[in-house]
Amino acid sequence: MDAFTIENYLRISLTDVILVMISTILIVLIAKKFFWSKLVAFVEKRQQLVQANIDSSLALKKEAEDLKDQYDKQIMSAGQEANVILENARAQATQEKKQILSKAQQEAVLLKQKAQEDIEREKRNAQNSMKDAIGEVAVDVAKRFVADQMDEETQKKYVDDFLSEAGDKSW
8 A cells, every 4th residue: 555645645546537427327326216396396386385485475565555555545544534623613613603693793782772762762861860850840930920819730730741742743
């Protein structure tokens, strides 16, 4: 045997190559006979599993896109509904404002009419009070002047006639 040297170690011999090839072929034939079907079945099973994962992820992606589209439609619909609600509220507020203003104007007109009526009534009362007071004064004055010549009923009759004529004229 040769001594071990680096040149002997790196050298490739034909017998070594043939032995390695024969052993490799034997290993491949044995593996094919006993393990090839299991290896192919494992690879096919793994391939089916990967394809199933891909298919399910595509289905989930499509479902998510559909849900997103549905939510987008709902959001747009909600926005439109909000606009309709706001428009209805504005219209109702405008209508209520008109009703309140109309009612306030009617109440103001009624209060004005009532005040006018109160003024007229007070004016008539004042006129009547003044007539009575002037009548009493006139009667007292007339009594003094004509106390001896006329009786009291005649004097009152003259005063009432005078006041009724004076009452027809505006004060």
